[in-house]
Amino acid sequence: MEVLERYEPLVDDFESFRAACERPLPSVVRVNTIKTTVERAKQALAEEGVAVESTWHDELLALPESQPGTNWPYVHGWLHGQEEVSAVPVEVLDPAPGERVWDACAAPGSKTTQLAASMDDSGTLVATDSNLGRISALRSNAERLGVTNVAITNEDARNHSLKPFDGREYDRALVDVPCSCEGTIRKNPDTLEEWTLSHVEGIAGVQKGILRRAVQVTRPGGTVVYSTCTFAPEENEAVLDHALETEPCELVAFDLPLDSAPGVTQWGEESFDPEVAKAKRIYPHHNDTGGFFCAKLAVTES
Amino acid sequence: MTSDDSEAGSGTTDAENQSHRFDRLPATDEERRVEGRPTRAEVLDWWAERFGVPPERFEDHTFWERGSGKIWAFAGDAPTPLEIESLGLVFLRTRREHWKPTLEAVQRFGGHATRNVLDLSRQAAATFLAGDDQELDWDGDWGYLIVTNEIAGEREPLGVGLYVHGELRSQVPKGRRRDFRED
Numbered sequence: 001m002e003v004l005e006r007y008e009p010l011v012d013d014f015e016s017f018r019a020a021c022e023r024p025l026p027s028v029v030r031v032n033t034i035k036t037t038v039e040r041a042k043q044a045l046a047e048e049g050v051a052v053e054s055t056w057h058d059e060l061l062a063l064p065e066s067q068p069g070t071n072w073p074y075v076h077g078w079l080h081g082q083e084e085v086s087a088v089p090v091e092v093l094d095p096a097p098g099e100r101v102w103d104a105c106a107a108p109g110s111k112t113t114q115l116a117a118s119m120d121d122s123g124t125l126v127a128t129d130s131n132l133g134r135i136s137a138l139r140s141n142a143e144r145l146g147v148t149n150v151a152i153t154n155e156d157a158r159n160h161s162l163k164p165f166d167g168r169e170y171d172r173a174l175v176d177v178p179c180s181c182e183g184t185i186r187k188n189p190d191t192l193e194e195w196t197l198s199h200v201e202g203i204a205g206v207q208k209g210i211l212r213r214a215v216q217v218t219r220p221g222g223t224v225v226y227s228t229c230t231f232a233p234e235e236n237e238a239v240l241d242h243a244l245e246t247e248p249c250e251l252v253a254f255d256l257p258l259d260s261a262p263g264v265t266q267w268g269e270e271s272f273d274p275e276v277a278k279a280k281r282i283y284p285h286h287n288d289t290g291g292f293f294c295a296k297l298a299v300t301e302s
Numbered sequence: 303m304t305s306d307d308s309e310a311g312s313g314t315t316d317a318e319n320q321s322h323r324f325d326r327l328p329a330t331d332e333e334r335r336v337e338g339r340p341t342r343a344e345v346l347d348w349w350a351e352r353f354g355v356p357p358e359r360f361e362d363h364t365f366w367e368r369g370s371g372k373i374w375a376f377a378g379d380a381p382t383p384l385e386i387e388s389l390g391l392v393f394l395r396t397r398r399e400h401w402k403p404t405l406e407a408v409q410r411f412g413g414h415a416t417r418n419v420l421d422l423s424r425q426a427a428a429t430f431l432a433g434d435d436q437e438l439d440w441d442g443d444w445g446y447l448i449v450t451n452e453i454a455g456e457r458e459p460l461g462v463g464l465y466v467h468g469e470l471r472s473q474v475p476k477g478r479r480r481d482f483r484e485d
C-alpha cells in the first residue's frame with residue numbers, strides 16, 4: 001500500500017481513498033443485450049433467487065451475494081462478469097451500429113463484448129491483442145456472448161496493420177492499455193507488490209505508441225478513448241500530453257454519471273498540456289468502485 | 303500449387319482449403335473453386351430445412367471457411383481471403399456426412415427455429431448442461447437437435463443434442479458444461 005502514498009498530493013480525501021482501497025468489491029455482471037434485455041435478465045436472476053442491486057449503468061447489475069458464472073442466465077450467454085468502473089470507456093466511446101471500431105488491447109474481452117453490444121452486433125469491430133493465450137480467452141468470451149461482428153488480430157497494437165481490411169480507417173478506437181493496474185487493488189490485493197517505477201516508465205512508452213497508432217488509424221472527425229486502471233500520471237496525463245504533441249488530435253470534455261476528479265496538469269517536476277484536465281480520474285472512494293482513468297480525444301485533420 | 307484467388311474471383315486452378323486463412327464461401331455451385339467447400343446457398347438451405355430458420359435471418363451475415371469444414375458467421379463484409387485469428391463466430395461443421403451447428407450458433411440463431419427443437423424440463427436441461435446423456439422420448443427426426451430450456455418465461459436455445467436410439471446425447475463442449483443438478 002506504500003505505493004499509494006505517492007498520490008497523496010493528488011487525492012482530495014486521502015484517508016477515505018486508502019480505506020476504500022482496502023475494501024473488496026462486490027461481483028458485478030453486465031447484461032448482454034445481444035441475447036436478451038435487462039428486464040428479462042433481472043427476471044431470470046430473480047427466478048433463481050439471486051439478489052441484484054442496481055448501479056450507475058442500467059446494464060450493470062451488482063450481485064452482492066453471488067458469483068456471476070453459476071446460474072442459468074450466465075450459461076445462456078445473457079451475463080458477463082465485469083467490474084463496474086470498467087464499463088466507463090465504452091460508454092464514453094459510444095459506438096453506433098454499423099460503424100468500424102478498433103479495440104487496440106482487447107483480451108480478455110469484457111470491453112470488446114460491450115462494444116459489440118453497443119454496436120448491436122453490426123458493423124465491424126477489429127479486436128487486437130499481442131498475446132495468443134489471451135486471445136483464446138477473448139474468443140471464448142465473444143462466442144459465449146454470441147458476438148458475430150468481431151474480427152480478431154494477433155499483433156502489437158503499436159504496429160496495427162490496416163492491410164487485411166483494405167486500409168479502411170476506423171470511426172472510433174478504444175485504447176484501454178495494459179498498465180500498472182493500481183486501480184484494481186480492491187480485486188487483486190497483491191497488485192502493488194510487484195510495483196516498480198521502472199515498470200511504470202517502461203509501460204508508459206508502450207502506451208504512448210498504442211495511443212499514437214490509434215489516432216493514426218482513426219479518420220479525422222473520429223473518436224479515440226484512452227483508459228487505464230492506474231492512478232500513475234506517467235501512464236495517464238503524460239501519455240495524453242505526448243499524443244497531443246505528436247498526433248493530430250484534441251481532448252474533448254465529456255459527462256459521466258459518476259463522481260470523478262479532473263486530469264492533473266502537474267506531477268512533480270512535470271507539467272502537462274492544460275487540456276489534459278478534460279480527462280477524468282475516478283478514485284475508489286468516489287463511487288465505491290475500482291480506480292480508473294478515462295480520456296476522450298477527437299481526431300483532427302493532419 | 304494452391305491458388306490465391308478468392309472464391310469470388312476468376313481463378314480456375316483447383317485450390318485447396320487453406321487452414322490458416324479465412325475464405326468467403328462461394329454464393330453458389332457455379333462460383334465454387336475449392337472442392338468440397340459448401341456454398342452460401344447450401345448453408346442457408348440447411349438451416350431452413352433442418353431447423354426452419356428462414357434465410358432472411360442471415361441476410362446481414364457473411365459465411366467463411368477456415369480449417370476444413372469449419373464455417374464462421376461474420377456480421378459484415380471483409381476482403382477475402384483474410385489472414386487473421388478469428389472472424390465472427392464458429393457456426394457450423396460441414397466436412398462430415400451430417401452437418402453440425404455449434405452451441406454458440408444455436409444460442410445466437412436457434413431462437414428462430416421451428417423444427418427439430420427439443421424442449422427440456424429444467425431437470426433434463428441440467429443433465430444436458432452437465433454433459434450427460436439421457437433416455438428421452440422424441441417423435442421427430444434423429445440427428446442433431448436444438449435443445450431449449452425455459453428461462454424468464456420463454457423457451458431459449460441452450461445447445462446441441464444428438465438424438466439416436468431413444469437417447470439424447472449432450473454435445474455441450476467441456477468448457478461450457480456446468481453442473482446445476484440438485485442432488
